[in-house]
Amino acid sequence: MGTMNTDRLTEKLVPAIRDSVTSLPQPTADALRSAKESADGGAAVQLEAMLEATDIGEREATPICQDTGVPTFFVEIGRSSPYVEDIGELESVFTNAVRRASEEVPLRPNTVHPLTHDNPGDNTGRHVPYIDYHMADGEDITIHYLPKGGGSENMAQLTMMTPGRGIEGVKELVLERVASMEGKPCPPTVLGIGIGGGANIAMNLAKESILRPVGERHEEPEIAELEEELTEKANALEVGPMGVGGQPTVLDVKIEYAHRHPASFPVGIIPQCWCNRRAAVSIDPDGSVEVIE
Amino acid sequence: MKELTTPLDPEEVAELEVGDPFTVSGKIFTARDAAHEKLLAEHEAGNEIPVDLGKYPCYHSGPVVNKKDGRWNIVSAGPTTSIRMEMFEPDFMDAFGTRIFIGKGGMAEDTLAALGKHGGVYAQFTGGAGSLAAASIKEVDDVFYLDELGIPEAVWLLDVEEYGPLLVTMDSHGNSLHDEVSENIEKNLEAVKSDL
Numbered sequence: 351m352g353t354m355n356t357d358r359l360t361e362k363l364v365p366a367i368r369d370s371v372t373s374l375p376q377p378t379a380d381a382l383r384s385a386k387e388s389a390d391g392g393a394a395v396q397l398e399a400m401l402e403a404t405d406i407g408e409r410e411a412t413p414i415c416q417d418t419g420v421p422t423f424f425v426e427i428g429r430s431s432p433y434v435e436d437i438g439e440l441e442s443v444f445t446n447a448v449r450r451a452s453e454e455v456p457l458r459p460n461t462v463h464p465l466t467h468d469n470p471g472d473n474t475g476r477h478v479p480y481i482d483y484h485m486a487d488g489e490d491i492t493i494h495y496l497p498k499g500g501g502s503e504n505m506a507q508l509t510m511m512t513p514g515r516g517i518e519g520v521k522e523l524v525l526e527r528v529a530s531m532e533g534k535p536c537p538p539t540v541l542g543i544g545i546g547g548g549a550n551i552a553m554n555l556a557k558e559s560i561l562r563p564v565g566e567r568h569e570e571p572e573i574a575e576l577e578e579e580l581t582e583k584a585n586a587l588e589v590g591p592m593g594v595g596g597q598p599t600v601l602d603v604k605i606e607y608a609h610r611h612p613a614s615f616p617v618g619i620i621p622q623c624w625c626n627r628r629a630a631v632s633i634d635p636d637g638s639v640e641v642i643e
Numbered sequence: 644m645k646e647l648t649t650p651l652d653p654e655e656v657a658e659l660e661v662g663d664p665f666t667v668s669g670k671i672f673t674a675r676d677a678a679h680e681k682l683l684a685e686h687e688a689g690n691e692i693p694v695d696l697g698k699y700p701c702y703h704s705g706p707v708v709n710k711k712d713g714r715w716n717i718v719s720a721g722p723t724t725s726i727r728m729e730m731f732e733p734d735f736m737d738a739f740g741t742r743i744f745i746g747k748g749g750m751a752e753d754t755l756a757a758l759g760k761h762g763g764v765y766a767q768f769t770g771g772a773g774s775l776a777a778a779s780i781k782e783v784d785d786v787f788y789l790d791e792l793g794i795p796e797a798v799w800l801l802d803v804e805e806y807g808p809l810l811v812t813m814d815s816h817g818n819s820l821h822d823e824v825s826e827n828i829e830k831n832l833e834a835v836k837s838d839l
Contacts, residue, residue, distance in 0.1 A: 400769060
């Protein structure tokens with residue numbers, strides 16, 4: 351068993367958080383660029399502004415969007431990692447990294463007490479940074495950071511669907527949601543969809559599915575096909591960039607599922623805005639920390 | 644692209660139509676939910692408002708800021724979702740004579756009617772493009788209610804140069820691009836669902 355070098359991890363995490371809010375992952379930037387090439391009218395004006403904002407963010411190392419989200423981490427713990435016993439250290443490492451990034455980047459102070467409105471000013475608070483841990487195969491520990499804006503998060507929806515509606519019911523729910531959200535989640539979005547499990551599981555799967563890169567299909571062909579069908583049909587709605595009409599409405603649709611209770615068919619939908627920010631670092635068995643996204 | 648300057652010319656604003664792109668040079672002020680509530684309460688109480696809100700566009704935005712050499716600096720300032728301010732805007736226009744509202748996602752019938760009454764427009768700044776907006780903000784002229792409301796909710800008076808591109812999506816002639824797009828989406832949804 352090794353001992354995790356928490357200082358080294360913090361030193362990698364702070365710039366990773368900075369990069370996550372000042373640049374876009376390559377597949378997202380490429381998708382926006384290719385959308386811009388075939389867009390016209392108001393849609394083209396919006397896409398051009400998105401690309402320009404991305405360029406400025408990268409060039410000047412300033413947040414592309416002022417809403418730098420509520421700090422959320424997803425940790426995949428490789429069962430064979432020599433640092434499994436040190437997982438308890440991560441919470442304080444993340445809190446320190448978020449505090450430093452809040453001041454150094456800076457990030458907008460976004461954590462507000464629901465009753466008193468008290469804002470600690472450093473993006474920490476009760477259950478924040480929020481950390482989702484799960485076990486995975488392999489010997490690496492992978493840490494994902496997802497700074498997601500409130501505008502897209504406010505459009506999330508959970509439906510405890512009548513199971514008899516089946517997969518057609520899922521398609522209807524997704525398309526009806528895309529139609530009713532219009533421009534509010536800052537389209538073109540990446541739609542995260544979680545099917546099955548229970549209420550919280552469907553929502554968690556929906557959120558996690560957003561971490562999969564734009565353009566990358568689900569490993570199971572039936573799910574991959576459903577992702578493609580919903581991408582095409584969502585775009586046929588012509589909500590358009592920022593809801594001004596035209597193309598595209600979604601950059602991608604991501605679906606993840608869990609087995610469900612026979613009487614329940616939860617469908618979670620969480621849209622991610624065009625500013626599809628994230629970071630990921632991985633801790634190798636030898637203790638080195640690599641920024642992987 | 645039309646280039647508006649402040650103090651705003653009421654006639655020039657009233658002439659803007661849905662689909663017109665434009666920029667603003669001069670001053671704008673930010674106001675989100677809490678700032679609207681605060682400003683209206685101050686007006687109601689007969690207290691003096693520190694700036695003439697009728698002269699400048701109102702930007703629905705909560706910026707990221709820092710201090711450089713003791714002066715406030717706007718780091719990123721994209722628009723927030725405007726519909727949350729629907730409950731305030733008709734009263735806001737009556738109280739202060741504000742003519743241009745800028746945000747994202749559009750607003751609804753009460754604001755559209757008030758825009759008609761006051762010869763105003765609602766314009767959309769591309770959501771998420773906070774760095775682009777910040778690039779056009781030259782200086783923080785002043786900030787009001789900062790201690791009481793906090794950074795994102797305070798009223799920031801900003802000096803801007805060619806701030807935009809802004810797209811008129813609701814005008815003073817009763818037109819709303821949001822309504823047109825909504826109708827089209829509804830029609831498309833029926834077609835797509837019948838083909839599942």
